[in-house]
Amino acid sequence: MERLNLNSTDLRTQQLLHPQILKRIAQIHKRLATRDVVNYILLIVIEMNKTKSKVREDLDEFFESKTVELVNWIWSTLPRLVQEVANSSTDGSNFKPGKKRRCRDWPECERGEKCEFFHPSAEVLTM
Numbered sequence: 001m002e003r004l005n006l007n008s009t010d011l012r013t014q015q016l017l018h019p020q021i022l023k024r025i026a027q028i029h030k031r032l033a034t035r036d037v038v039n040y041i042l043l044i045v046i047e048m049n050k051t052k053s054k055v056r057e058d059l060d061e062f063f064e065s066k067t068v069e070l071v072n073w074i075w076s077t078l079p080r081l082v083q084e085v086a087n088s089s090t091d092g093s094n095f096k097p098g099k100k101r102r103c104r105d106w107p108e109c110e111r112g113e114k115c116e117f118f119h120p121s122a123e124v125l126t127m
């Protein structure tokens with residue numbers, strides 16, 4: 001599959017993909033686990049719907065020897081993640097960016113990703 005054809009994915013879904021992609025990048029290349037890199041990946045993979053080989057070319061200058069691993073992960077995982085996000089939020093009622101109250105327990109919160117309150121760490125990954 002050369003193109004993922006996820007370009008109909010809405011912005012809210014893309015925002016929900018952020019932490020997952022960030023987490024994976026951190027495992028592959030910790031220094032590159034930033035919002036900008038995730039945004040760039042979402043841009044070329046989803047918005048611009050580039051082919052797999054073109055995405056690999058674009059990411060190569062950042063990820064070098066890790067590029068193939070990352071691109072393979074994106075191609076095998078992103079369509080499934082988009083599907084999961086879409087299924088889990090069909091009513092759209094429980095995701096309001098910026099409206100959530102900040103979690104009092106953060107960063108020691110034990111509920112992790114299931115916590116209903118806002119965790120600043122969802123955007124700035126702590127290792």
Ligand SMILES: [Zn+2]
Binds near residue numbers: 103112117
């Ligand atoms: Zn929490």
